[in-house]
Amino acid sequence: MIASDKSTYKWKIASPVSVAHFSLYKLSRILLKHLEKLGFHMVNSEKREHGSIGEREIFMGHECIAINGADHGVTVTASFLSKGKYATRDIQCHFLVGTDGTGRSVRKSLGISMRGEKDLQKLVSVHFLSQELGQYLINRRPGMLFFIFNKDAIGVLIAHDLKQGKFVLQVPFYPPQHKLEDFSSEMCKRLMFKLAGLELKDVNVMDIKPWVMHLEVAEKFLSCNNRIILAGDAAHRFSPAGGFRTQSVCACIMYRKGALVSEDDSVLNVHEAPTGRRRDYIPCSEPGSRLPHMNVKLLSIQSSKHPFKESYCLARAALEVASKFKLPLKVCVMWPNGSSDGAGRTEAALTPWKSFEEVVEVKRSSDSPSWWDIC
Ligand SMILES: Cc1cc2nc3c(=O)[nH]c(=O)nc-3n(C[C@H](O)[C@H](O)[C@H](O)COP(=O)(O)OP(=O)(O)OC[C@H]3O[C@@H](n4cnc5c(N)ncnc54)[C@H](O)[C@@H]3O)c2cc1C
Known part of the structure; x- marks a missing residue:
């Protein structure tokens, strides 16, 4: 058990992280501190009016005023205040992440419209x-x-x-x-x-x-040969009051008719009326339900424990259907905690398909239940 209190235990099962109330200006300071720990540093633009931007340099107070995307990279023209006057500089980058919120400049300059x-x-x-x-x-x-x-x-x-x-x-x-x-x-x-x-x-x-x-979402998030990415409010805006609840209800009310078949009809009743409330969440791996949270890391070393043969058959079938209907599908092969050696069996089992990722469970603590037990 993670905690003696039943409700806390259920919450932790739903997700190891809880909602928190934290002002944005405090969050920004913490994020900057973390960036500094990762080797980034802030540059005084008055002292560096000219010249290119180096690795891990942060330039504050720069406004993006133009974007020029090409196959090999993106040029951003930014305006900044130096010695009381506005100056501009061109910044060359391989990728640009447009997180200018409702500021719209990145999205607008790409001609991407919002729907909603x-x-x-x-x-x-x-x-x-x-x-x-x-x-x-x-x-x-x-x-x-x-x-x-x-x-x-x-x-x-x-x-x-x-x-x-x-x-x-x-x-x-x-x-x-x-x-x-x-x-x-x-x-x-x-x-x-x-x-x-x-x-x-x-x-x-x-x-x-x-x-x-x-309540709007951009018609696409990627542009210029996938070199420009829209993220955050630049990509989607929602109501701060209702947005969170609406998202969680959507995530709970899934994909249980048609192609989704339950292995055991009695389990279905558990989820008959999803409420979207976290305290009502019951972890389970039934088709169509929301999978329990699992901490994972990419498996770079291959594993000797072979996942069920049936799982690979299912994965192959899904990849074949996706290919037939030209749908983007990636299979995630999940290995239990402790899987650490062996040969590339997934590659062999799924050949010729390459669209898969292998991850291994990272347990929250040595005595926490395994994801498979929770399911
Ligand atoms: C009143 C209100 C209450 C909210 N409450 C919550 C809440 O309780 N919890 C929650 O999770 N979310 C809340 N939200 C939503 C949350 O604030 C946004 O989803 C979040 O701030 C989006 O982050 P972002 O980085 O995408 O955009 P923003 O936070 O909008 O940041 C965009 C940044 O880009 C800068 N910028 C704009 N144009 C340019 C340009 N041309 N060049 C350079 N920089 C530019 C802006 O100055 C700004 O600093 C609330 C929103 C509102 C309006």
Whole structure:
């Protein structure tokens, strides 16, 4: 057992990592520190206005203004501020990952459009400080997310840090009845009083920014001979409130009619009504269900233990069908923890197919159950 508490145990089985609430600006600092540990370093662009960019160098404050993709590489033109003036530099790269969020410049310059639903809701995000509100919530209603509806106001309050009194308030707004200019610091303070139901004395509004909720996905993520890759919000945007739940429900409600055949009908009942809630997740390897989490690493040394012959037959059949219907399919051959020697049997068993990857289970701890037992 991983933990004595039953529910914690189930959660850890579902995934070894849990959701966490962490502000983006804190995360960015941690990511930069980790990059430094990996040998990357930040370069002062004022001191290096010219010249090429070397390996593991980070240039902050650069805005991508043009992209030129060719078969052999990508040239990015970036604009940056140097000694009070804007300058530009061309950066040559083998690959470009477009993670400019809703900034759109990479995607737009490639002519890739978005599909989905635009403009679901306009909102204003108000970043403010109030230790008084923090203390009040600690004493009366400790929590992280507060959905507040009353006759005077509507808003979602996100407590980034109750002790330090750091908050973000999300307020829906409806043009043309509302104008963005109406959201002054004073107006936001009054709104906060209405939402909290008390006059707070120390509210300090730091920032007020509008944003629009979209549910969209780019029509493709790769371009220029696969040298330019869209990732993150540049590739897909979703609602921060509902997106996570919608994704997990989709992942649970799968692929159980037609070609998917269960080995044992009685098992099907277990998953009859998937809820998408993590606490309701029951690990199992039944066809059509969501596989339990498994830590793996690529198997570079070959294994002597042969997976079931039937598994290879299934893999071959699937590869043949995929090839017939021109579908991209990759088979993952999973070896139990401790498989470490032997010859390339998968290669022999799946010849002529090359579209496979071999991984070996990495156990979370020596006494944690094996993935096969969990299944
Ligand atoms: C109000 C709100 C609340 C959210 N809450 C959550 C949450 O609780 N949990 C969660 O997981 N997600 C949440 N999200 C979603 C999450 O913020 C995004 O999915 C995530 O930030 C996307 O990361 P990204 O790196 O793809 O894009 P971004 O975080 O948008 O980063 C893009 C970066 O690219 C830069 N950029 C833009 N154009 C250019 C250019 N031309 N050249 C160079 N740089 C450029 C921008 O300045 C920015 O720094 C929320 C989103 C919103 C709007």
